[in-house]
Amino acid sequence: MLLTKPLxxxxxxxxxxxxxxxxxxxxxxxxxxxxxFVYLYGYPAGNLDMGGTWGSYIGLLFLASGFVAIGVFVSSITDNQIVSFIVSVFLCGFIYLGFEFIYTLNIFGNIDLFIKSLGIQSHYISMSRGVIDSRDVVYFLSLIIFFLLLTRTSLESRKW
Structure with a gap:
């Protein structure tokens, strides 16, 4: 029904x-x-690592936006909401944990670190420590743009 609108x-x-x-x-x-509350009423007052806190929030927003982009893509290729949800959860889980698991197997030799860097977990953990590295930001933005472009391509292919 949404596709019938002039958008x-x-x-x-x-x-x-x-x-x-x-x-x-x-x-x-x-x-x-x-x-x-932790900032105001902690002992001593103000004893909160604000850099780590804001870095965690920024990292969480990037992580969530990546997961939203993945979910939007999966919903564009399925007609059933339940199937879309299940596939999205597995795909997000694989992108978060799967590459880290493959890295720990040490079966690819020199490209193990590259495989680890493909996953979200290492980038999110880096940002959650309060370190906003440009490599992590570029990774998340690339992930979001990639899945949004895949979604647009999926919608365009339905018109044919």
Missing amino acids: TDTQIVLSKFFAGFALVIFSLIPTLIYVI
């Missing part, structure tokens, strides 16, 4: 992505209350 495929994809991302943001806003 381009890019507008539809970006609308779904930003709607999912807005849901994530609205879900995380209440957690800021805990940060404020």
Whole structure:
């Protein structure tokens, strides 16, 4: 039904992505209350690593936006919401944990570190420590753009 509206495929994809991302943001806003209370009432007051805290929030937003982009893509290739959810969970889980698991097997020799860097986990852990590295930001932005472009391509292929 959405495809019958006078919208381009890019507008539809970006609308779904930003709607999912807005849901994530609205879900995380209440957690800021805990940060404020720990900052104000911790012992001693103000004894909170704000760099690590904000880095964790920024990393979590990047992680969630990557997962939203993956979910939008999977929903574009399936017609059933339940199938879309299950496939999205497995794909997000593999991208988060799978590459790290393959890295620990040590079966690829020199390219093990490259395989580890393909996964989200190492990039997210780096950001959650409060270190906003440009490599991690580029990774997450590339992941988001890649899956959004795949989604647009999937929608365009349905028109043929």
